Amino acid sequence: MKNLITIVLGLSIMFGCSNYDSEVDSINNSDGSTPGPSGNVFPAVNTIGVSGQWEFIENKVSGKIKQKRQTYKRGIHLIRSTYNDSLDVGVLPEAVLPLTGQLSENETITAVIGNFGYLPIFNEFLVSYKIAYEDEAFGEEIFETYTISDSLASVDFTYFDFATTANLSQPGAYTIEMSTHLDTDMDSENNIYTRIVQSLTFSDVCNIHSLIFEESNSAFKLYTLDDNGTCNYVVFGNYTLDQENNIITLFVNESGGSVTKIGQIYDAALDDNGGFTGAISVEGLCVQLLDGFEEESYASNLTYIPDDNLEQWLVDEGFDNQMDDYMLTSNAQNMAGIAIMADDACYDESGAIICAWEDFMDYDSRFSNRLTNLAAIEAFPSLQILNLTGNDLDSINITKNSQLKYLYLNFNSFYTIDTSGNPNLEEISLDNNKTIPKVDFSQNSSMKILAMPNIALGKMSGYIGPGGYFDLSNLTQLEALMLGNNNLTSVDVSNNNNLWKLQLGGNNIAEIDVSHLVSLTEFSIHQSPITSLDLSSSTQLYKLNINDCDLQGTLDLSMMENLMEFSAGNNPNLTCIKVNQTQLDNINNGATNFEWNYDSSVTISLDCD
CATH class of the missing domain: 3.80.10.10 (Ribonuclease Inhibitor)
Incomplete structure (x- = not known):
């Protein structure tokens, strides 16, 4: 299977591409490690490839999920020594507590303190943190003392939990800046580490089935679940990575060409057993701390x-x-x-x-x-x-x-x-x-053909046209439109000159203009409150159904030489149908394939005067 994303836990998340590699080399040693001024190095954690497909089909939330500190194995060793008397402490860029998730009013802030110097540290020193919410300024800086019980050896590290907790309960992004303050520190560049955590409101159920990441084009496929837990849809998009804050952002391309962010994955971590953890926030689908597993059968x-x-x-x-x-x-x-x-x-x-x-x-x-x-x-x-x-x-x-x-x-x-x-x-x-x-x-x-009859058992209402349920004006090649048995009040076909078939029966349409539809051969608008129709341009009509309407007075069909199927029953206010001589002969002689049906009270005449 192909490695799709490479994750360096606690240090950075990186994609396996040349652009990223060059950027890392400009910051760290060639092996990805973090040096101090003495040359002492905290080597990077072993990289783990996210190979293809991760499944999250058992995710549910019941109350608050407690976050646990990740423990990372390190092979810490001395690479070289330039300054054999250096004292240098700093904050390692580790994603420790708090992790992104459903945060509380009393969150513990944890820093990872490392000795970058050649000499061990024996004396206590100050450690601090300060927090900014969203785009606001940083609040008051909290100082506490790190007391060393024995010593902090060269190229060793320790976790420091601040006694003063932080209120991170308001949903949103928090920037946390942690610092060390050693009076004799040889290098201040590693004294500060800043990370962003997101306070989320978890959803009760996560409707995400699985994610597939593709390295070659930074693309993803997100498979969703319906309310019954059935995998029902797939979302295609691309992802980007904030390597400093370990945030994967998911984007989709809209029809108009714009790009929309649909969600993010925070603090993603993999274990040696193919497990996946991370906080995912995709509105409408899932806002949860996820536990998933790798689908080993997947290949690119x-x-x-x-x-x-x-x-x-x-x-x-x-x-x-x-x-x-x-x-x-x-x-x-x-x-x-x-x-x-x-x-x-x-x-x-x-x-x-x-x-x-x-x-x-x-x-x-x-x-x-x-x-x-x-x-x-x-x-x-x-x-x-x-x-x-x-x-x-x-x-x-x-x-x-x-x-x-x-x-x-x-x-x-x-x-x-x-x-x-x-x-x-x-x-x-x-x-x-x-x-x-x-x-x-x-x-x-x-x-050319659009059929949407009997939608939601006839509950599709409103009108079809600019600003309506949908618009037909750009469908200039449309030849057949079937919207029968709905609850539409009007249909604008003014720009659909090529229509030969128009079925609108069983709606609530009181008027419609078809005078420009010169190619119309089939037209039905039965069971509608329509009172009049101008069919003078519809000379090619073969089939016309206007049963159960409210047509008034005279209906002129005399220009329709090809009209063979005609229904106009149950129009109590229709008094006369004007016909031509051929039509009159077909009615009187019962011509083959000539099927005209109308109320017995209606007069058939050549002039309807």
């Missing part, structure tokens, strides 16, 4: 697959060879289509519906063998078709699938659909999504 050429049903499909299709939570990434590079549809109990082999409406909309009993997580889809850069009908997905990250054209997500429970990374997307279908998803199609100018 593999893609993690947390969903067993997804991996089983990949095995069945020959893209994976065993059920082990991983797939060889190279196997997915050229795959153009994925269709993983849950088993559906409401259709027979001929495609006929065989269940009642209540059962049809009960997804938990209707569907089986459902996906809950689509993590691993990022490994398919050539993917153009993705069909996930009937699964149990509430989130999806398709930002890495830039070639995607056709996306079918019917009968799921998505909260958000981010299509900003899919500029080639031509068709998206979200029929019968159980919740009202957050969508934004501003980056999908190639869209």
